[in-house]
Structures are given as C-alpha cells and as structure tokens.
Amino acid sequence: MHRNRFGLMLLMLITTMISCIKPYDPEIRSNDERKLVVNGQVTDGDGFQKINITWSSPIESPGYIPVLGCTVTIKDDKGHEFSLSEMGNGDYTTWIDPSLLGAGSKFMLEIFTPDGDKIVSDFDQISACPQVDSVYYEVQQIEGSIPGKYTLGIQFFLDLAGTVTNSRNYRWEVFETWEYHADYPLEWYYDGTVHHVSPPDYSRMVCWRTLQIPNIFTLSTEKLVVNAYKRFPLHFVTNRTSRLMYGYSLLVAQYALSEEAYIYWDQLRINGFEQGGLYEKQPLAIQGNLHNLTHPDKSVLGFFSASSVRTKRIFIQQVPGLPLDFFNGCSPAVMRKGLVEITPRDYPGYLMGDETGYRLVWLNEECVNCLSLGGINIKPDFWPND
Numbered sequence: 001m002h003r004n005r006f007g008l009m010l011l012m013l014i015t016t017m018i019s020c021i022k023p024y025d026p027e028i029r030s031n032d033e034r035k036l037v038v039n040g041q042v043t044d045g046d047g048f049q050k051i052n053i054t055w056s057s058p059i060e061s062p063g064y065i066p067v068l069g070c071t072v073t074i075k076d077d078k079g080h081e082f083s084l085s086e087m088g089n090g091d092y093t094t095w096i097d098p099s100l101l102g103a104g105s106k107f108m109l110e111i112f113t114p115d116g117d118k119i120v121s122d123f124d125q126i127s128a129c130p131q132v133d134s135v136y137y138e139v140q141q142i143e144g145s146i147p148g149k150y151t152l153g154i155q156f157f158l159d160l161a162g163t164v165t166n167s168r169n170y171r172w173e174v175f176e177t178w179e180y181h182a183d184y185p186l187e188w189y190y191d192g193t194v195h196h197v198s199p200p201d202y203s204r205m206v207c208w209r210t211l212q213i214p215n216i217f218t219l220s221t222e223k224l225v226v227n228a229y230k231r232f233p234l235h236f237v238t239n240r241t242s243r244l245m246y247g248y249s250l251l252v253a254q255y256a257l258s259e260e261a262y263i264y265w266d267q268l269r270i271n272g273f274e275q276g277g278l279y280e281k282q283p284l285a286i287q288g289n290l291h292n293l294t295h296p297d298k299s300v301l302g303f304f305s306a307s308s309v310r311t312k313r314i315f316i317q318q319v320p321g322l323p324l325d326f327f328n329g330c331s332p333a334v335m336r337k338g339l340v341e342i343t344p345r346d347y348p349g350y351l352m353g354d355e356t357g358y359r360l361v362w363l364n365e366e367c368v369n370c371l372s373l374g375g376i377n378i379k380p381d382f383w384p385n386d
Helices: 002-019 259-270
Strands: 036-043 048-055 071-076 081-083 085-088 091-095 106-112 118-121 134-143 150-161 169-181 186-190 194-201 206-212 217-220 228-238 248-256 290-292 300-316 349-354 357-363
Touching: 036 106, 036 118, 048 071, 081 091, 106 300, 118 300, 134 228, 134 300, 150 169, 150 248, 169 228, 169 259, 217 228, 217 259, 259 300, 290 300
Parallel strands: 036 300
Antiparallel strands: 036 048, 048 091, 071 081, 071 106, 085 091, 106 118, 118 290, 134 150, 150 228, 169 206, 169 217, 169 248, 186 194, 186 349, 248 300, 349 357
C-alpha cells in the first residue's frame, strides 16, 4: 500500500515538472530582425576589389537577401576615391591600382543605401604579409562525436614564417578543388523510344568541383617570441569521399590583419560562424567597424578591412597508406518488368549498354552525368596535365 502511494506521488511530481517546462522563444524586437550586413575588404592582390551587401534574415527562416541599388565608394587616406559598380546579387566591384595598395595604406568604405541611410566604416590599414611558408598533410584517424569511433583521412597543416616587419595577426581562407568521375558514358537512353548515342558521349564523365572550406582560421603571434608557427591545423578530409580518388588541390589564402580586424574574425571563430553563412541568422551581434550615420541606433553587421594576401596551392594524388571507401551516387537498377518501369516523369531514363545493344538496367543520372553532383566538366586552368 505504501509502495503504491509512493509511486502515485512520484508520477504526479514528474507530470507537474513536465507541465512547467516551456519552449524557449526569445523575444526579438522588430528593429533587430533585419540588419544591414557588409562583407568585403581591400587587398593587395590583383587590384580587383569586391564588397557584398545583404540583409540579415530571420532566425526562423535563414537565407540570403541581397541589397540592390546601393552607391558604394572606397576611399584611401591619400584622398583617392573608387566608385564600385553593381554586379547583382548584392555584389559591388571596382579595381584599384596595385601601386596604391602597399603596406601602411589605409582605406575606408562609404555606402548609401536605397533607403537613404549613410553607412561608413573606420579606416583600416594594410599590414605586410609573409609568403605562405608550407602547406602539407598527414594521414590520421580522428575521433568523431561518438567516443571510440574514428574516421580515417588526411589532416592539413600550415607553417607560418613571418619577420619582424610583418603583421602579427593572420586569417586564412581555404579552397578545395577535386576531380571526380561518372561511371558510364551516355550511350543509351529511353524517353518513350530507345535512343542510341554513337559514338558514346564521354563529355560528362569527368568533372571538377571547387568549394570554400567554411571554417574560420585565425592566429595571432603577438604573445610569441617569434612571428612564426608550426603545424597550424586546417581542415580534415575523410577517406569516405571521392575527393581523394582522382586528384585534389588545396588553395590557401593568407591575410595579414590589423589588430581590430583580427579581433573581429577571431570572435566570429569563437562563436562558431562559418564563412559561407555569415549573418544569415544573427542570434549574437559581434561588433564590427561599420556605422549608420543616418540612424545611429541601427547597428550594421560585418567588418571592412584592408590587408595584404599571399597564396599557395598544392596538389595531391593517391595518398600512400590511405584506402578509400566511398559511394559516388551511381546505383544501377535491374528492370524486371522492362522499360515500362521508366515513366514519363523519369525521362530520359539512361540505360546500360555498349555498341552491341542495351540491357534492361536503369542508370540513375549520377551514373552518366557528373554535372548532376554540382561540378563543371571544364578542366580548371591550374589543374595539372595527366
């Protein structure tokens, strides 16, 4: 009897506790829901400069919202002004003579929005950047989110070797390009009638894809004895991907930052932002160097910086000691009922076959068209010859 009463009391207590739990729905003021986001910089590369202007999107529906119709100007500390042309999709571009982009030069940004707001940045100064010392990799096993479960792959590292005249604050952007293949050429297909492509179309069997690694990589050597660092970790590529099968290229862009720019990017890194989605949603504002002079109460997100940049590219083929285990998306299916299994909504249905005829094996698009996986079938200019 006492045991039953105790069980009943425990059940009532648990029910009460559950009923008191409410989902957390943060109250966001209307003027916080949409903020202007500016992403861009002046670099000493080839003289081409780009500024991107967007609206931050609501937390419940993150997305990309470009701002069109802005008047954008870059100014330096020597009285030069550079008007930017609108290229669409929130991008504004201009070209600055590289002779004006030396270390010590300062630049600021001025924007007039379609709503009439004037946005300005603080001046930011170009710092001297050393060459990228070396980029390399090691075969490693990385423990995942499940304790004791490891993934085999390659871990990339970077060595920094600066001098006393170089910046002490750095950021890196990393871009990967890889070659991948479809399993079959386009030779037979069905769209109510069986067609034979002769000679077979091999144009979509080999593709290349380039992506920016979304991680933010920052380092300061201010508190180190020397302006150098060994084995700075970049990203990890697992063996369960086609990236390392036919050829892989890594491009590293090394930026020398002012102290203010470094603090901004390091805060983004700490807060877990990815470069591909800066401020698509913004639960936590990070102070940049942009100001709305027309409405000072409206914050502007982002940072306009001036920096020097150096790049280094490496190529990888057939990593020794790394077995690959991946699925490329090709799943041939035997059609036991014949071509009637391919309905008009599936046209064209690709078929397995050769010059002698086709077989009742249905090839999904990934089997014959590498473009379907997001790449291009034009070899990049930097890709090595076979």
